[in-house]
Amino acid sequence: MTDAPNATTDELPWLRLRVMLGDGAYMGPGRADLLQGIAETGSIAAAGRRMSMSYRRAWLLVEALHQDFGSPMVTTAIGGRRGGGAQLTPLGEAVLQGYRQIVARCQTAAETEMQALAALRQNAV
């Protein structure tokens, strides 16, 4: 998992945020990046590779999401024109969008306080 918020910004400080849903269920940054990777690449393996993650680990994360939300987030097709492609279910899309909204809300709401926290660093560049 990368330490950078994304490839196009280096805005600081930023949040890594896990939404705890009870019973150990959650949605977090790694799961979000994986779902987004699957949506963009059409492949669990390719999405995992983008995050330096084995296929097995990526698949287990998808399965954990399924368990946590009680319904699949990713469908895989065998054969057909896209041969074995993976894509998000409507639930997968909704969870990803919902999580991104939460992150955006928090980043905006706590911007001033985060800058204040960063300003407490005595060794900042």
Added chain:
Amino acid sequence: MTDAPNATTDELPWLRLRVMLGDGAYMGPGRADLLQGIAETGSIAAAGRRMSMSYRRAWLLVEALHQDFGSPMVTTAIGGRRGGGAQLTPLGEAVLQGYRQIVARCQTAAETEMQALAALRQNAV
């Protein structure tokens, strides 16, 4: 590290939130709980025990905070009336308070979106 937000509420959903400050420096829930434990118990060892953490691990976390913020967050006194007691420096207090403010801001700002995410669970009790 406990999975519960705190001992007195079981409000759901809730956030586990790490503020990334660049260069790998951050402030997060485990560090906050440890600082709070030190403030409350006057002891790194006791604060660690409360979190089922070895003295060594607790001490390393305190040291990592020191590194990340460039100045000590905890002072330890040898001898004296409190014999070897630990307490937060003004910086330690400020970092802890600042982090708690960020969490509170985020929890409030994203409450609606977090409820919507939780409502997507098909297996919620």
